[in-house]
Amino acid sequence: MNLLRKWKTQILIFLAVVGPGIITANVDNDAGGILTYSQAGAKFGYSLLWTLIPITVALIVVQEMVARMGVVTGKGLADLIREEFGFRMTFFLMLMLLIADLGNTISEFAGLASGMSVLGVSRYLAVPAGAFIVWALVVRGTYRTVEKVFLLACFFYASYPLSAYLAHPSWKLALVNTVKPSFHFDAPYLYMLIGLVGTTIAPWMQFYLQSAVVEKGISPKDYFHSRLDVIVGCILTDVVAFFIILACAVTIFATGPRDVVDPGDAAIALRPLAGQAASWLFAFGLCNASLFSAAILPLATAYYVCEGLGFESGINKKFREAPAFYSLYTALILVGALAVILLREAYQIPIIMLSQVINGILLPFVLIFMLRLANNEELMGAYRNTRFLNVIAWTTCLVVIALTMILVLSTVFPGYFK
Amino acid sequence: MFYLTEILGLPVYDSLGTKAGRIGELAVALGTQPPRVAMLLLEGEKGKVPSAVPLEAMATLTGSEIRLRIPKEEIRPFHPDESLLLLRKDLLDQQIIDVHGRKVVRVNDLTLEQRPWNHHTELLLHEVDIGLRGALHRLLTGAVPKALLRKLEAHLKPAVISWEFVNLIESDPHRRVKLNISHHLLTKLHPADLADIVEELSHKERQAIIAALDDVTAAEALSEVDPRMQVSIVESMDTSRAADIVEEMPPDAAADLLGDLSEETSSELLEDMGQKEAAELGELLEFHEKSAGGLMNTDYVAIPSACDVQTARSLIASNSEFPKSFNMVFLMDEEGKFAGAVTLPKLIFTLPSEKMLGLRSEPMLSVPADAPEQEVVELFDKYNLLSLPVLDPEQRILGVITVDDIVSLLRKKR
Numbered sequence: 001m002n003l004l005r006k007w008k009t010q011i012l013i014f015l016a017v018v019g020p021g022i023i024t025a026n027v028d029n030d031a032g033g034i035l036t037y038s039q040a041g042a043k044f045g046y047s048l049l050w051t052l053i054p055i056t057v058a059l060i061v062v063q064e065m066v067a068r069m070g071v072v073t074g075k076g077l078a079d080l081i082r083e084e085f086g087f088r089m090t091f092f093l094m095l096m097l098l099i100a101d102l103g104n105t106i107s108e109f110a111g112l113a114s115g116m117s118v119l120g121v122s123r124y125l126a127v128p129a130g131a132f133i134v135w136a137l138v139v140r141g142t143y144r145t146v147e148k149v150f151l152l153a154c155f156f157y158a159s160y161p162l163s164a165y166l167a168h169p170s171w172k173l174a175l176v177n178t179v180k181p182s183f184h185f186d187a188p189y190l191y192m193l194i195g196l197v198g199t200t201i202a203p204w205m206q207f208y209l210q211s212a213v214v215e216k217g218i219s220p221k222d223y224f225h226s227r228l229d230v231i232v233g234c235i236l237t238d239v240v241a242f243f244i245i246l247a248c249a250v251t252i253f254a255t256g257p258r259d260v261v262d263p264g265d266a267a268i269a270l271r272p273l274a275g276q277a278a279s280w281l282f283a284f285g286l287c288n289a290s291l292f293s294a295a296i297l298p299l300a301t302a303y304y305v306c307e308g309l310g311f312e313s314g315i316n317k318k319f320r321e322a323p324a325f326y327s328l329y330t331a332l333i334l335v336g337a338l339a340v341i342l343l344r345e346a347y348q349i350p351i352i353m354l355s356q357v358i359n360g361i362l363l364p365f366v367l368i369f370m371l372r373l374a375n376n377e378e379l380m381g382a383y384r385n386t387r388f389l390n391v392i393a394w395t396t397c398l399v400v401i402a403l404t405m406i407l408v409l410s411t412v413f414p415g416y417f418k
Numbered sequence: 419m420f421y422l423t424e425i426l427g428l429p430v431y432d433s434l435g436t437k438a439g440r441i442g443e444l445a446v447a448l449g450t451q452p453p454r455v456a457m458l459l460l461e462g463e464k465g466k467v468p469s470a471v472p473l474e475a476m477a478t479l480t481g482s483e484i485r486l487r488i489p490k491e492e493i494r495p496f497h498p499d500e501s502l503l504l505l506r507k508d509l510l511d512q513q514i515i516d517v518h519g520r521k522v523v524r525v526n527d528l529t530l531e532q533r534p535w536n537h538h539t540e541l542l543l544h545e546v547d548i549g550l551r552g553a554l555h556r557l558l559t560g561a562v563p564k565a566l567l568r569k570l571e572a573h574l575k576p577a578v579i580s581w582e583f584v585n586l587i588e589s590d591p592h593r594r595v596k597l598n599i600s601h602h603l604l605t606k607l608h609p610a611d612l613a614d615i616v617e618e619l620s621h622k623e624r625q626a627i628i629a630a631l632d633d634v635t636a637a638e639a640l641s642e643v644d645p646r647m648q649v650s651i652v653e654s655m656d657t658s659r660a661a662d663i664v665e666e667m668p669p670d671a672a673a674d675l676l677g678d679l680s681e682e683t684s685s686e687l688l689e690d691m692g693q694k695e696a697a698e699l700g701e702l703l704e705f706h707e708k709s710a711g712g713l714m715n716t717d718y719v720a721i722p723s724a725c726d727v728q729t730a731r732s733l734i735a736s737n738s739e740f741p742k743s744f745n746m747v748f749l750m751d752e753e754g755k756f757a758g759a760v761t762l763p764k765l766i767f768t769l770p771s772e773k774m775l776g777l778r779s780e781p782m783l784s785v786p787a788d789a790p791e792q793e794v795v796e797l798f799d800k801y802n803l804l805s806l807p808v809l810d811p812e813q814r815i816l817g818v819i820t821v822d823d824i825v826s827l828l829r830k831k832r
Contacts, residue, residue, distance in 0.1 A: 074620030082511050087526065087556040217650050219621065309553065310524035 021063070024209045025233030026154045028200065029240055030293035031111020032104065032356045034286055035349060036199045037241050038266040040192055041248025043257050046177035049245060051196055053178065056238040058396040059201050060231055061389055062367065065374045066206045067230045070213035071223050072383045077210040078308035080373050090308045093365065100362050101204050101301040103355035105336035108297060110348040111290035113340050114263040118283035124341060131337035134295045135330065138315065154292075156285035160243040163273035167250040174246055187414065190407040195353055197400055198360025200237065204297060206366060207304040220383070244269070260349060298332035361404050364397045371397070419544065420479070421552075422505055422528040423559055429483050430460055430471075432490040441484065442468055444530075445502040446543060448597055452581050453503070455530065455541035458484070459496055470496035474538055481564065500596040503586075513619070514546065515585035515627075517603045520611040522587075522618045523579070526552030546584055549577025589622040591629060601627065605635045613642035616651075625654055628663075637666035640675075649678050652687075661690035668742050669695075670715040670823065673702035702817075710794050711787035713827070714808045714817035717741030721774070723749035723757040728770035730760075743820035746805040749774055755813040758782050759805070784809045787816055791827065798824050 040048045066077065073080060082090045109127050116126035183189075209230075247269040252258065260266045267282035274281045299315075302325050306313035311324035319326045343351065371393055374385045385393075422444065430438045442461035446453045455473050462468035470493075477487045503509065509525055516523045527547040533540045547555075551574045558567055585603050588594045604612060604627070616624055616639060628636050628651065640648055640663060652660050652675065664672050664687055676684040676699060688696045698716050705711025718741055721733050734747065747765065749757040758778035768777060784807045785794055797806060798821060808816045 074622060082524065083513075086511055087553065091553075091557055214620075217621075217646065219650060219654070310526060310548065 021067070021209070021229035021231070021233035022236070023212065023233075024063070024205055025237040027208070027293055027296050028202065028205060028237045029154075029157060029289060030104075030108060030297075031114075031286060031290040032107045032352050032359075033199045033241070034244065034289055035111070035260060035266060035352050036192075036195050036356050037244035038248045038252075038269060039260045039353065040196060041245035041250075041269070042252035042260050042265065044189070044192065045249045045253035045257060046174055046246075047182050048192065048196065049174060049177040049242065049249075050179060050181040051193060052238050052242050052245075055197060055200050056234060057392065058197075059238070060234045061392045061396070062201055062206060062370070063209055063230050063234055064227060065370060065385065065389065065393065066210045067213050067227065068223070068383055069370075069374055069380070070210040071218050071220055072380050074214055076214055076304060076307050077207045077370070077373075078304040080379070081369050082308050082310070084373060084376065084379070085369065087309075093369065094305045094308050096362055096365065097203060097207075098301065098305060100355070100358050101297060102332060102335060103351075103358050104202070104204065105294065105298050105301075105332050106339045107352040107355040108290045108294040109336050109340040110343075110352050111286050112294065113345075114348055115283040115286035115290060117345070118263050118267065118279050119287075123345070127337050127340050130291060130294065131333050134291060134298075135333050138295060138299055138329075139326075154288070156281075156288060157240045159270060159273055159281060159285070160240060160247050163270045164243045164247040164250065166272035167247060169246055169250040174249075178242075185406065185410065187407060187410040190403055190410060191353075191357060194360035194400065194403050194407060195356040196360075197403075198358065198363060199356040200241065201363055201396075202356075202359045203362050203366040204300055204304075204359075206370065208296065208300040211300070211303060211307075247272075261346075262349065294333075294336075298329055298336070301332060302326075302329035360400060364401045364404075367393060367397045420481075420530050420532070420541075421547075421555055421559075422510065422530060423556055424481065425479070425484075425530065426506060428479075430458070430486065431483060432486045432488060432493075433477070434489055436490055438486065438490050438493060439469065443507065444505045444541075445470070445499070446505060447501070448503055448599075453543045455543070456502060457496070459504075460493070467495045469493045473541060476538065479532065479539065479541070500593055503597060508588075509546075509586075513587055513623075515587060515604070515615055516548070516579050516583060517585055517607060518579065518583040520607060520615065522615055523548040527555055529578070543581050545578040545580055547576070547578050550574050551576050587619065587623045587626065589626045591626065594626065594630065599630070601630045604631065609635075609638035610642045612639040616643055617647055621650075621654070624651060628655070629659075633662045633666045637663045641667050641671035645674065645678055648675050652679060653683060657683075657686050657690050661687050665691050665695045668715055669698055669702055669717060669817075670713065673699050673712075674707075676703060677707065705787055708791045709787065710785045710789040710791070710808050710819060711816070713791060713794060713819045713823050714787075715741065715820060715823075716817045718748060718807070718815065718818040719744065720748040720750050720815055723751050723775055725774045726770065727765060727768050727772045727774065727777070730765060730774050731770070734765075741818075743805070743822050745820075746818070747774075748807055748815055748818075749778065750815070756782075756784060756807060756809050756815050759807060761804075783807075785819075786811070794819060795824055795827065 069077065069080065075083075078090070078094070081093065109130065112130045113123035113127050116130075117123060248260075248266070251269045251271060252260075252265065258265070263282065263286060264279055266286075267279040270278035270282050303313050305311075305328060306322070306325045309324075312322040313325040314322055317325070340348065371385070371390065373379060375390065377384055425444065426441055428441045430441060432438045439460035439462075441458055443459035444455050445457040445459060447456040457470045457472055458476065459468045459470050471486060471488075475486050475488045475492075477485045505528060509528060511525060513522050513524050515521075523546075525546050525548065529544045529547060531542045531544045533542060551571050554571060554574065555567065558570075562570075583603070585601060586597070586599050588597060588599055604615075607615075612635070616627060619627065628640070631639070640651065643651070652664070655663075664675065667675070676687065679687070688700065691699070702711070702714075702716060705714075719734060719737070721730055725733070730747065745762050747760045747762065749760065751757040758775070759782070760774055760777045761779060764777045783797060783801060783803070785797065787808055787810065789808075794806065797803065804821045806819045808819060810816050
């Protein structure tokens with residue numbers, strides 16, 4: 001009896017702690033993710049594969065920092081920023097993030113519309129239905145069970161490695177390009193690069209991860225498990241990214257590099273695996289990813305904005321008790337859905353890409369705050385950043401800022417860097 | 419009346435008119451009610467210790483500047499004093515407990531009042547602003563002209579807490595003592611509200627609050643806290659304190675908690691507890707969670723069945739403590755077996771000379787310890803019960819199940 005109980009507790013602890021990282025990793029592969037990676041492969045072939053390793057390293061560093069802060073302080077990221085940097089800074093940061101997250105929400109609904117259009121459902125039906133389902137799911141509180149269903153459906157991502165394998169890529173070329181960097185200074189390349197960073201290391205995800213860690217109540221003792229969970233999650237995300245890029249490179253780029261203009265284009269990547277059914281398979285995966293993220297992203301945003309600005313928040317509260325929280329959440333969904341319904345279909349995918357680039361541009365700002373916090377001895381005690389982590393994190397910051405500036409310059413003065 | 423953020427950053431001029439610096443911080447002594455500002459701290463240059471001026475040295479305070487009565491040379495560097503609360507560092511943007519509103523809130527701004535006293539002015543801590551007005555003020559101050567700002571703010575309803583309802587949260591126990599933070603205000607809160615507040619805080623802050631509470635209040639609050647959090651709180655406490663608290667908890671809540679803890683921790687706790695309590699809990703733990711035995715409480719009131727109402731009343735009144743949810747008195751015959759139950763209202767409205775046996779509720783309801791919880795719930799519903807005794811095979815009372823446990827059970831099922 002005693003032995004059984006002990007085992008049960010051990011497994012429960014592991015399961016309870018295994019969670020935030022893996023979930024965040026799956027949410028990371030949202031509509032924006034799938035389409036950005038597809039574009040990277042379709043338009044640039046193998047030449048962007050080298051970015052995955054540095055981006056994965058940066059992702060691991062950033063997410064581990066955030067998880068560690070959550071475990072040690074027991075507070076969310078927005079809370080910490082408010083307490084250390086004051087109201088004004090927090091307000092402006094929240095405003096920027098709100099705009100970025102609105103873009104992300106629009107991109108999720110755009111993904112839903114895209115996917116559904118492949119299945120023959122008009123966006124005028126799909127988007128309102130999707131918005132309503134997501135809103136009702138969360139507000140009704142049955143979200144947890146649905147999370148499980150969504151996660152299961154994420155096995156869809158396994159179709160990419162399979163498809164890539166069946167497409168007979170030049171593995172040697174792929175591997176060479178994964179380690180050897182090649183760099184162009186033209187605007188489209190930079191735009192893509194920043195988008196890749198932004199979709200993988202999305203700012204809102206850091207807030208979400210820290211809150212998830214805090215909610216699980218992981219104590220510093222159990223920290224090792226959650227660290228493992230975070231690292232595994234990051235690697236998983238980028239393995240999926242690798243195969244999406246590879247599959248698109250082999251199937252689309254090889255036959256003629258072009259932009260991914262509609263979901264049908266991106267679905268070609270799955271032809272080796274699914275043949276004619278490729279577009280259906282792709283549509284399914286895209287809709288699943290979009291709905292899942294559409295459920296989490298606005299909610300996470302509402303939570304951390306309210307946290308930072310000091311408004312009452314919580315799904316368990318009634319509207320009357322947490323008006324700002326519910327209004328913000330509902331507004332995000334409404335505006336997001338409306339924007340997609342009213343937008344011309346041709347703009348859907350470009351908007352998705354743009355939202356990821358905005359994520360990338362905002363990342364350094366959030367990173368700087370995070371670095372100041374994670375190095376704060378009073379706050380973190382013995383758990384503060386090591387020099388190695390700081391170097392990587394600061395480098396990521398500076399690189400992204402540099403890329404952004406070069407992008408702006410290249411757009412304003414085309415050909416400046418030739 | 420000044421906002422703290424209006425005072426911070428104000429230029430300071432000495433008695434001769436030379437600029438001495440800018441206000442970087444206000445240090446407050448918490449001894450008085452309301453607390454008074456003890457020192458003005460001037461921003462030091464980077465890396466240097468800030469200088470401090472006692473409030474008595476201040477001559478005037480206006481919206482645009484502060485004038486001192488002493489020359490610049492007399493300003494001394496600041497000796498860090500742990501018994502002083504630093505308003506910007508320790509209070510602004512931090513979380514505090516609003517005892518009146520019974521929740522955890524974040525400080526947007528503070529208001530201070532000037533009061534003439536003894537040939538100079540005093541600055542007193544007046545209210546804590548937790549609402550939109552303070553937030554707007556923080557945001558726009560400096561960017562928008564003062565007059566316009568005040569006009570905008572006038573449109574917003576103030577959300578403020580008077581200082582007397584504020585309970586500070588300080589994680590460092592050493593500092594807590596220095597600042598003289600007592601939590602006697604918290605003891606006035608209902609345990610369920612206190613539990614809500616505790617649940618909202620971070621790990622360290624939670625430990626800090628519970629460490630500062632007395633055992634009884636801590637036990638009451640802990641019983642109402644979410645079970646998972648209960649476990650993490652108890653695991654982080656040292657065993658002897660945890661044992662003291664668990665002893666004070668109602669036995670059914672304590673048994674549930676012990677059941678959720680790791681083997682190691684629960685046996686350590688049982689060892690540390692008083693013999694009697696440990697034995698009681700040990701017995702309760704023997705019962706299956708989802709049975710009548712797992713739901714019951716071993717605290718109940720039982721009197722001999724042959725009593726009359728007057729004797730019964732005095733017997734009950736002679737107790738110094740009562741079980742939680744006390745609404746029924748049990749009767750025992752000479753062999754100690756269950757002989758019926760009498761609801762308290764009957765005890766109040768009947769003549770003193772009446773016999774207790776005549777007041778018994780009919781039918782005589784009870785359940786065995788191994789009855790499944792579903793059966794218990796159905797009995798409560800069918801007979802509209804508030805309490806139900808649990809009997810052993812020889813019809814002796816083991817404990818009582820009260821309606822609040824049934825309500826929690828039903829909510830969990832949804």
